[in-house]
Amino acid sequence: MFPQPDAETLARNPQFALLWKDLTTNRITREGVSKSLALDKETVKVREILKSKRFEQAKREVLKDAVRAVAFGEGEGGLVGELRETAQIVSAQLDGKVDAQDEDIVQVEVEEFMSNIETVRVAVETHMEQNVMLLCQILDPTQQQPDPSTLPAQVQALRTEVEEAKWQLDVKRIELASTLTQLLKTNAQLLQTAIRILEQVMHGSVGRHTREDGGWAGL
Structure with missing residues (x-):
């Protein structure tokens, strides 16, 4: 699967966003395979052979399980x-x-x-x-x-749903990573702000005590 970058990353990097759009639209499939390679006759032939071999192997395993x-x-x-x-x-x-x-x-x-x-x-x-x-x-x-005759269509629909769910899961992982990154940034900013406030309070308190001590000394 080819995960989708988060929207914030694309917004911050417009050149990369254009490159990403070109890649995913014209050059690469959702699975991360070159579209030219995906349409290559030899590649298609090899995939069909592999598919056939897997099918034959699956039939043998089903038959062995049945026996x-x-x-x-x-x-x-x-x-x-x-x-x-x-x-x-x-x-x-x-x-x-x-x-x-x-x-x-x-x-x-x-x-x-x-x-x-x-x-x-x-x-x-x-x-x-x-x-x-x-x-x-x-x-x-x-x-x-x-009705066994409905099985092929149901299985194909289920496979499509699973592939889409995998894709969406990858997208959500990217979004989650982006959210966590932003959360860490916000937490760091909060800590910095808290430290500045504490420093201001401490410095203000010290300055106030210094002025008060000076006032008593003048008396």
Whole structure:
């Protein structure tokens, strides 16, 4: 994110304000990336590849979590009996928790797992459907009947709100820093004023006593 300078700083530095306006309007995106770079074909291509890789990785993680849930979890949709134990071993392998020396034993369980893949698929599908419905209710508690088709739009809207909130938070941090700086300046001025008043009182008191002593001496 590219934080917004506080208004006081811009007002005190008009040349910087012009530079800032040019940068943020014509040259740099809100995220602090050069606009020319952001529109560069190669850059866009690399970003699309990274996005695709992240998406594939996310799908694998979701699937691994689902297998783990139906293998170890309780409730509707979970696996039972020997297939449950087999799925637990496969899930452990997917999580990298199986020793290399046990690979032969695990391979037998993997084959058993694959031979019952349809049963596993149904269990995983049921688990994921439950999660989708729960997510719908979390995103919109007012829905009488959760509608999974609304999820993409809701998630995108939520992401936009989060990005805007992050931006606003950065702006508020700058404003807070400016306010604290001004508060420190005001506090310093207050202390200086208090010291001057004390000095004046002390000097006035000393002068008054000096004059009084001189008056008594004249008598």
